[in-house]
Amino acid sequence: MTSLTIPELRQKLSSGAVKSREVVDQLAARVAAVDPQLKAYLHVDADKSRTEADKADVSLPLGGVPIAIKDVINVKGDPCTCASKILQGYVAPYDATVITKLREAGAVFFGRTNMDEFAMGSSTENSSWGATRNPWDLERIPGGSSGGSAAAVGGHEAFAALGTDTGGSIRQPAALCSCVGLKPTYGRVSRYGLVAFASSLDQIGTFTKTTEEAALLLEIIAGYDPRDNTSIDRPVPKYTAALGQGVKGLKLGVPKEYFIEGIDPEVEKAVRAAIDEYKRQGAEIVEVSLPHTKYAVAVYYIIATAECSANLARFDGVRYGKRAENAKDVLDMYGRTRAEGFGAEVKRRIILGTYVLSSGYYDAYYNRAQKVRRMIAHDFRQAFKQCNALLTPTSPTAAFKLGERTQDPLQMYLADIFTIAVNLAGICGVSIPCGFTSNKLPIGLQIIGPKWGEETMLRVAHAYEQATPWHKEKPPL
Amino acid sequence: MADTPSESIDVTYVADLARLRLSPEEIATFQKQLGDVLGYVSQLKEVDVSQVSLLGEADLKNRLRADALQPSLTAAEALANAPAQDNNLFVVPRIIE
Numbered sequence: 001m002t003s004l005t006i007p008e009l010r011q012k013l014s015s016g017a018v019k020s021r022e023v024v025d026q027l028a029a030r031v032a033a034v035d036p037q038l039k040a041y042l043h044v045d046a047d048k049s050r051t052e053a054d055k056a057d058v059s060l061p062l063g064g065v066p067i068a069i070k071d072v073i074n075v076k077g078d079p080c081t082c083a084s085k086i087l088q089g090y091v092a093p094y095d096a097t098v099i100t101k102l103r104e105a106g107a108v109f110f111g112r113t114n115m116d117e118f119a120m121g122s123s124t125e126n127s128s129w130g131a132t133r134n135p136w137d138l139e140r141i142p143g144g145s146s147g148g149s150a151a152a153v154g155g156h157e158a159f160a161a162l163g164t165d166t167g168g169s170i171r172q173p174a175a176l177c178s179c180v181g182l183k184p185t186y187g188r189v190s191r192y193g194l195v196a197f198a199s200s201l202d203q204i205g206t207f208t209k210t211t212e213e214a215a216l217l218l219e220i221i222a223g224y225d226p227r228d229n230t231s232i233d234r235p236v237p238k239y240t241a242a243l244g245q246g247v248k249g250l251k252l253g254v255p256k257e258y259f260i261e262g263i264d265p266e267v268e269k270a271v272r273a274a275i276d277e278y279k280r281q282g283a284e285i286v287e288v289s290l291p292h293t294k295y296a297v298a299v300y301y302i303i304a305t306a307e308c309s310a311n312l313a314r315f316d317g318v319r320y321g322k323r324a325e326n327a328k329d330v331l332d333m334y335g336r337t338r339a340e341g342f343g344a345e346v347k348r349r350i351i352l353g354t355y356v357l358s359s360g361y362y363d364a365y366y367n368r369a370q371k372v373r374r375m376i377a378h379d380f381r382q383a384f385k386q387c388n389a390l391l392t393p394t395s396p397t398a399a400f401k402l403g404e405r406t407q408d409p410l411q412m413y414l415a416d417i418f419t420i421a422v423n424l425a426g427i428c429g430v431s432i433p434c435g436f437t438s439n440k441l442p443i444g445l446q447i448i449g450p451k452w453g454e455e456t457m458l459r460v461a462h463a464y465e466q467a468t469p470w471h472k473e474k475p476p477l
Numbered sequence: 478m479a480d481t482p483s484e485s486i487d488v489t490y491v492a493d494l495a496r497l498r499l500s501p502e503e504i505a506t507f508q509k510q511l512g513d514v515l516g517y518v519s520q521l522k523e524v525d526v527s528q529v530s531l532l533g534e535a536d537l538k539n540r541l542r543a544d545a546l547q548p549s550l551t552a553a554e555a556l557a558n559a560p561a562q563d564n565n566l567f568v569v570p571r572i573i574e
Contacts, residue, residue, distance in 0.1 A: 093554045187536060229540050298518040309495060316496070318567050320558035330570045335498035344506075347497060352511055354495040355486050365518070371526040374533050409510050410517055 001026045002156045003474065006065055006213045009159060013064045020053035020064030020108060027066055027110055030157045034477050039132045040142075040151040040158075042071050043079050043112040052108040060106030061220060067102060068158035070149050071112040072119055073204065074193040075099050078109070082195050083127040084117045086341025087321045096193020097228065098162060098204055098221045105220045113148030113161055117343045118312065119169055119197045121145050122415040125406055126345045133402075135177060135475040136441055140399040143173030143415075146207070150177040153207040154442075155477050160217060161207040166198050167300050168394075168419025170205045171431035175394035175444020178433045178473065180461070182206045182214040185451050186426035187232035189218075190225030198307035199230070201300075201423040210471055211432060211462040215239035218454065234452065242455035243462040248282035250460065253387030257293035258418055264397045270435035270443040271393045274464060278391065281463060286387050290379040295372050296421040297413055302356050302369035303424070308346075309353030315341065348409060377425040384450040389460045392418055394431040394444035418446060428454050432461045433470035442470075484515045 001023065004012070012018040028046040035041055049066060056064035069075055072082050074092035076099075081087040095103065102109075116126035124132040124147025132147045134140040135155030142151040146163030149170075153161050154177030163170045165183035174181020183205045194204055206217040219240060224233040254275060259268060279285050317323035317337035324340050327333030342350070356365035383390065396417055405412040422429040427450055434445035445464070449457030465471055488507045492499045499507070552565045561568035 090558050093550055093557060226542065230537070232536060292524070295521055295524060298521050301514060302518055302521075313496075317560060318569055319555075321560070323560035327570050330572050331496070333570050334496040338496055339498040339500075342497070344503070347499065347503065348507055348510065350495050350497060351486070351488060351491050351507055352514060355491045355511075358491065358494060367531055368521050368524075368526060369518075370531055371529040372521055372524050374529055375524070375526070377533070410513050413514075 002030045002159070004159070005209050006062070006159055006216060009065060010063070013058045020056045020058065021050050023064065024049045024053045024066055024108065024110060027157065031111070034155055034157055037133060037138055038135060038151050038155050038157070038477065039130055040113055040148045040155060041068070041111045042081065042083065042114050042129055042148065044110065045078070046110070048077075049108055049110045056108055057106050061216070062102065063106030064108060065106070066108045066110035066159060068111045068113050068149060068152050068161035069099070069109060070115055070146050070161065070163045072115060072164055072195045073098065073162060075109055079112060080195065082118045083115045083129060084341065084343065084346070085128045085322060086315050086337070090320050094193065097190035097225045099193065101221050111152070111158065113146070113152055115148055116145035117346050118195070118308070119145040119164055119166055120308070120345050120349055122168070122172060122412050123405065124148060124173070125402065126343060128343055131402055134399045135477045137399065140401055140441070141176070143176035143395070143399065145169040147173045149207045150174055150179055150181065153177070153179045153209065155475055160213055163205060163207055164194060165203055165205050165423065166201045166304060167423050168416040170207065171419050171429055171444070171446060172395050172416060174207055174431045175446070176399040176442060178442035178470065178475070180208045180211055180214050180433075180471070181431045182218060183422065183429050184218060184222065184454060185428040187230055188222050188428070188452070188454070190223070190228040190231045192225055192227040196311040198304040199311060200307060201304060203423070211430075211458055211465050212240060212243060214430065215243060215458050237455050239455060239458055242459045245459055246281060247278055247460055247463045250389070250456070251284045251286055251387040252278055252460065253286050253288035253383055253390045255288050255290045255293065255383065255390055255392060257290050258392040262396055263393060264437075266437045267393050267395070267397060267443050271391070271445055274434045274445045275391055277464060277467060281467065288383040288386055288390070290383055290421070292372060292375045292379050293421060296376055296424060297417055299369045299372045299376065299424060300416075300420045301352070301413060302365050303373060305349045305353030306357050306366055307353070309350045309357065312346070312350055345409070373424045376421050380421070380425045380427055380450070388456050389453065390448040392446045392448065394418060394446040398437045398441035398443060422448055427451050428457055430457055430461050432465055434464070434468070435470055436473070484512060484519060486511050486515060
């Protein structure tokens with residue numbers, strides 16, 4: 001049953017063929033069977049989910065459907081640790097706006113998914129509670145930072161999950177676990193109740209098995225929220241209505257800078273084959289250029305770390321979370337609380353971010369990075385004058401092995417080379433399954449849309465999905 | 478004060494600014510790793526940014542709301558996660574002797 005899509009599940013629930021409580025039971029059984037190996041979840045309270053399921057109104061758009069939530073989004077009464085020791089024991093006192101919206105649509109909350117600590121990482125190895133594994137190969141990473149959400153959906157122990165994407169943290173793990181991972185336009189979805197990492201980049205999005213489900217969930221979670229001043233007051237289209245129109249008459253751009261040395265030949269082959277499929281379906285393929293692509297990772301690691309150094313200042317042992325014991329004064333308490341509470345990658349980024357904002361270096365690093373960021377955004381605006389959406393690989397390689405990159409932060413950062421620019425430009429992107437390597441590891445195709453271009457982007461994703469079998473393949477687990 | 482960025486970073490000094498107490502081992506490891514990262518980001522120096530202004534077009538103007546009372550957390554809810562509290566207040570170690 002846990003392999004059903006949401007529309008299939010909805011049909012069973014609304015016809016009365018199955019009760020929401022039984023769905024929770026099935027999920028709990030699947031988690032008990034596979035999660036000891038997969039480690040996608042940090043916390044499951046099946047009884048709480050069963051209570052919610054008993055009250056669910058199955059006539060609602062998500063009535064009785066369980067959704068897993070990345071451990072960075074507040075759900076009232078649940079833990080929200082951000083996979084960090086510094087938030088051990090924290091209980092969310094309120095619902096994030098996305099949670100309120102899902103609740104109003106009838107959803108049931110099932111489980112908190114693992115992640116890199118404070119969403120900093122590309123492999124979910126930076127979790128304080130242990131790494132998540134890839135459902136297609138347990139020796140490999142699921143991607144990150146939303147690796148728990150990706151592994152849960154890819155491993156069929158969640159119907160759908162929420163994640164967050166600051167530099168690729170939804171799209172890259174979705175590609176590596178063979179799911180659909182959607183990062184909406186900056187401002188499309190409220191971030192009230194999301195623990196902030198880099199506020200000019202963070203966006204909440206979805207993990208699903210299919211594009212239709214991504215469209216359905218986006219319809220529900222999108223929209224202006226007076227509690228998030230960066231959310232934009234624009235009508236929310238009916239994204240599901242945009243699907244099924246095919247790609248005839250659309251122009252799809254292929255940025256030449258995304259097919260570079262270092263890309264795995266099997267990944268390139270699968271993405272080129274996807275481009276050919278679009279051609280076969282009647283899309284016009286145009287080559288475009290995004291000349292500042294190669295600077296995106298450098299810009300990102302200045303801006304994201306600068307913002308994180310400010311955002312994570314709030315973890316000081318005063319209002320919530322852990323506090324170091326026997327401090328001799330308040331500065332000692334801050335310094336030791338943060339030293340004991342944060343893991344290595346979070347400390348590294350706080351140091352780097354503090355450095356690039358410090359006196360004497362601000363102009364050379366931070367201001368320069370902001371200017372190059374504007375040039376990257378300009379590149380995309382120019383490209384979208386020639387096409388409706390862009391086609392690229394999501395990740396330069398399939399899933400790598402655990403431990404392979406943990407000693408070399410720079411190599412880890414390069415895992416996001418194809419996803420980061422989308423966040424810097426504030427536009428939208430989705431990763432969909434587009435094949436497997438010879439040793440059966442998933443490969444993702446990234447479709448990038450302009451600001452507010454989700455309808456066309458999802459229409460393009462859906463057209464490929466309908467013509468290909470990849471999203472139907474089941475992991476060996 | 479250096480006008481040009483160095484590619485080495487004084488981790489001890491910056492950690493103090495960030496209120497992070499690091500071990501000598503962490504300082505040594507970060508010194509090396511962050512030196513590599515700074516070396517990588519220094520490629521931004523080759524970009525001509527002279528024609529780019531720092532501030533771009535924004536999607537938003539300042540948003541103001543009525544200064545009216547809204548439903549909010551109670552004091553007890555806001556304090557529920559505090560490591561130490563007393564009399565509806567957060568308690569911290571003594572700051573002033």
